[in-house]
Amino acid sequence: MPAVAATQxxxxxxxxxxxxxxxxxQIAPMTRNRSDKTVPSDLMAEYYAQRARGGAGLIVSDGVLITRQGTEFEAAPGIWNAEQVAGWKKVTDAIHTNGSFAYAQLWHLGRVSHPDAxxxxxxxxxxxxxxxxxxxGGKFRFLPGQPGYVTPTVLEDPTIIIEQFKQAAINAKEAGFDGVELHGANGYLISQFMDSNSNKRTxxxxxxxxxxxxxxxxVLKALVSVFGNNVAIKLSPAGGYNDMGMPLEETLETFRYLLTEISKLPLAYIVLVRYSPYLDAEYDGKKRATIHDILESYRSYITNPNTKLYLNADLQGDEAAKLIEEGKIDGGSxxxxxxxxxxxxxxxxxxKPLDNVLNEALMLIGAGxxxxxxxxxxxxxPEAEYDASEI
Structure with a gap:
């Protein structure tokens, strides 16, 4: 039976x-937080296998730490040693065996880590x-007193981290991933360099x-040196999360320039995260995000015909299908x-209805x-029930 018209x-x-x-x-990366002391677990392999069996075209992993960091998520997975690579190989094998493809999202938290973790x-x-x-903002629930973020140490030589990203890509290839996605969204290290409020370097x-x-x-060039055309980036121009956000004109100029330069590279895809109230934090009595139309503002700056565009954040299936039909996006995340x-x-x-209720309390498991x-x-x-005549 063909797909229903609304999502065809x-x-x-x-x-x-x-x-x-x-x-x-695309199954979007999230912090699902089920690793075994940073090593991907058998339970994670089953989770991804389920979604591959469920028909997803492309699955992007949890955010994968490229080096040890004191995150708010004690069970976040890493990819800096052989044991982790072996754990991820179980995950990619499970995804491939069940008919889907796998990208690893490479992640460095920068200033939103904690020295006591x-x-x-x-x-x-x-x-x-x-x-x-x-x-x-921020809250490290597993540390006494639930502290927030600290004043970070200046990264004197950013090339050290660029090399760590490159090694993470090498490890991801060994683990069987089809490509890598750079986490350039939501206020982590890549965002911190781009935002003029968090970057005061001279x-x-x-x-x-x-x-x-x-x-x-x-960083993207380093990843391309390992994975060639199979590199992507996720960006959140509206900011908000983790104390990100510049004035509108500066935001537009920054991300339009970035996308223009990215279009000179052989990237597989870009994910743009549109404004979402869930990602908009409040500081000093006002919301932090710079609200604007992400597709209208940036779509025309992605000029490489081989680089696909996925849209993310509060996206509905029929909405994504309509945007694809209109030529505004290539896929939904x-x-x-x-x-x-x-x-x-x-x-x-x-x-079939999306009638499972999200278990908010257990969405992110913490230490302890x-x-x-x-x-x-x-x-x-649970999965839905399907009659043989339906499929």
Whole structure:
């Protein structure tokens, strides 16, 4: 049976880098937080296998830490050692065996880490950022007193981190990923370099738009040197989350320049995160985000015909299909609905309701919870019932 009319456009194949994915549905990266002391677990492999069986065209991993960092999520996975690579190989094998493709989202938190977190202590280095400016907000629930963010140490030589991103890409290739996505959104290190409020440097990595975007572009070039056409980036121009956000005109100029330069690289795709209230934090009595129309503002600046565009944040299946039909996007990137429905893509295809209720309390498991129960709110969501005549 063909896809229902409202979502039919989502089910055309799409060339993404060197692979052709069977449909336009991307499972978005989220911090699902079920690793075993930074090593991807067998439970994670089952989670991703479920969503591959459920028909997703492209699956992007949890945010993957490229080096030890003191995150708010004690069970976030990494990719800096052989044990982690072996764990991710189980994940990619599970995804491929069940008919989908896998990208690893490479992640460095920068200033939104904490020096008292166990992993940061093991790393033996400070919390690094472009400038010694702390992010407002944040809460490290597993640390006594639930502290917020600290003033970071200036990253004197950003090329050190660029090399860590490159090594993470090498490790991701060894782990069997089809490509890598750079986490350039939501106030983490890449964003911190681009935002003039968090980057006050006076060297070649700060000041002008060209300098503030240099770090992102150099990281992308390093990733391309490993993965060729199979590199992507996720961007959130509206800001808000983790104390990000510039005035509108500066935001437009920064991201339009960045996308113009990115279009000179052989990237597989770009994910643009549109404004979402969920990602808009309040500081000093006002919201932080710079609200504007993301597609209208930036779509025309993605000029490489081989670089596809996915849209993310509060996206509905029929809405994504309509935007594809109109030529405004190439695919939809879905987070919470795909977390809550292992057969998310299949439900969209056959018109099944998205009626599983998100377990907010268990969406992100923190340190101290019982790993024996980590399947709850993770791999225990039911699939819909399908009659043989429907499929």
């Amino acid at each position: 456009a989502l089910f055309a194949p799409l060339k993404v880098g060197d692979i052709t994915v069977p449909n336009r549905i 166990p992993q940061q202590k093991l790393a033996g280095v400070p919390v690094y950022a472009p400038s010694a400016i702390s992010a407002r 060297d070649k990595w700060g000041g002008s738009i060209e300098n503030r975007t240099r770090f992102a572009l150099e 879905f987070g919470k609905p795909a977390l809550t429905h292992p057969d998310f893509a299949k439900r969209l295809k056959y018109g 919870d019982d790993p024996a129960k980590w399947d709850e709110g993770f791999t225990d969501y």
